[in-house]
Amino acid sequence: MKTNIFSCVISFFILLLFCKAYNTSSLLETIKHDLQIVNNSNFNTVVNKFRNEKVFAVLFFKKSNKNIKNVIKNYNDVASKFKGILTLCVVDCDENASLCENELSLYVPDYKSSNTHHFLIYPINPMPKFVFKDEITESNIKKYTYLIPSKIDIIKDTQSFNVFLSKHENMPKVLIFSNKKKPNYVLNALSNSFNKKLMFAYINNENEELVAKYNVKNLPTILLLKKNKVVDTYKGKQNYINIFDWLNVYSETFVLGGGFDISPDKTNEKPWKFELIPKFTKLSHGDICFKKADKGLCLIYLKEGEKLEKSEIDMLLSLKEKFKPHIDGR
The missing domain is CATH 3.40.30.10 (Glutaredoxin)
Known part of the structure; x- marks a missing residue:
């Protein structure tokens, strides 16, 4: 009798673990390809490590949150529209309580007692993260693409x-x-x-x-x-x-x-290499007048002042064109 009761307890415990794991996976399994799932272990390497160059959005949720399945589905649809442009992440607070405490407590003090999900935007450093309170839609997320740095x-x-x-x-x-x-x-x-x-x-x-x-x-x-x-x-x-x-x-x-x-x-800028009439200076003379070659023609035009007149430019281009057949292939 005791053996049967013990077996039932063990079976019930295993069933609870299975149901818990299934419930978590059922919420996230459809978004694994478009959203980055972050947790206690990888948040620093996925998000914090790249705050100097990327913009992140993170959805924090609990499985008991109101209408959370539809929220995650909509979030996933939005993520597919911004794939590669913004990094959209998701955190299960039931499984990662310490991470949610660290990230939410300052911005949403009552997050533990609230029955809704929470959403934070992480701009590039040194700008601080902030709470996103609008509905998660493509148009609302698009408002924050201005945060993406340009190179x-x-x-x-x-x-x-x-x-x-x-x-x-x-x-x-x-x-x-x-x-x-x-x-x-x-x-x-x-x-x-x-x-x-x-x-x-x-x-x-x-x-x-x-x-x-x-x-x-x-x-x-x-x-x-x-x-x-x-x-x-x-x-x-x-x-x-x-x-x-x-x-x-x-x-x-x-x-x-x-x-x-x-x-x-x-970085060594050498604009003279791409100018029609390059200026001959201490920095440019090697590139202009065959620094490593012992053959070729280098014509130097001397004048006072920095700027060439149009007539001078036309004259030099005409002269350059005249010698071009002899210079090409040097």
Whole structure:
């Protein structure tokens, strides 16, 4: 009799554990591919470690929260729309009480007694996290895409473009031509995803000289440059996933740790290498006048003042064109 009672108790205990595990998995199993499930063990490595470069949103819930299954389903649908753009996470507070206490207690003091889920936005450091109180919808989440940092150079004129080209000459460069004044959140997110692998430049179509140089006919246009030559033009849909897949082909060579140093303090800008009439200085003379070669023609035009007149530019370009057949292939 005692054996039967003991067996029943053990069976009941196992059943409780099974039901608990099943209940948790049934809530989360449908979102594993679109949301990052975080817990006591991985929160620091998933979220805190990358607060300097990424924006996170975290849903904290308990299985007893009102209508939580539908909330999670809607959250998952939103996550699929922002895949790669924002990192959307979810925490089960029944299983991770200490994490929820650490993250929520200051912002939602009564979270333990409330019968609802809670949602925090984590901008990049040093901005503090904050409570998101609106309904979790695509349009409401989109309001916070302005928090995504941008690593895109805004090109104002030809001179700034030449400076851009001269940075890390071996790194592939992405040129984005648009009729908008600034890049959108999709482009900003892409620039973050390929940080230290690709360099991005944003060029407004009012810069007619660059539009003509790259024969841009439609807007937006995205070009991929390698060693100052266009190697590909993007022809797909203007969304994050499609553009990411296209760019990823050209970024694989520049994975960090491969010996490619792009530290800001080690950047040597060489805009003269991309100017039609480069200025001869202490820094530029080696690149302009064959530092490592003992043959070739180097013509130096001396004048007072910094700026060339249009007549002088035309004269020098004409002279350059006259000697071009003899210079090419040196």
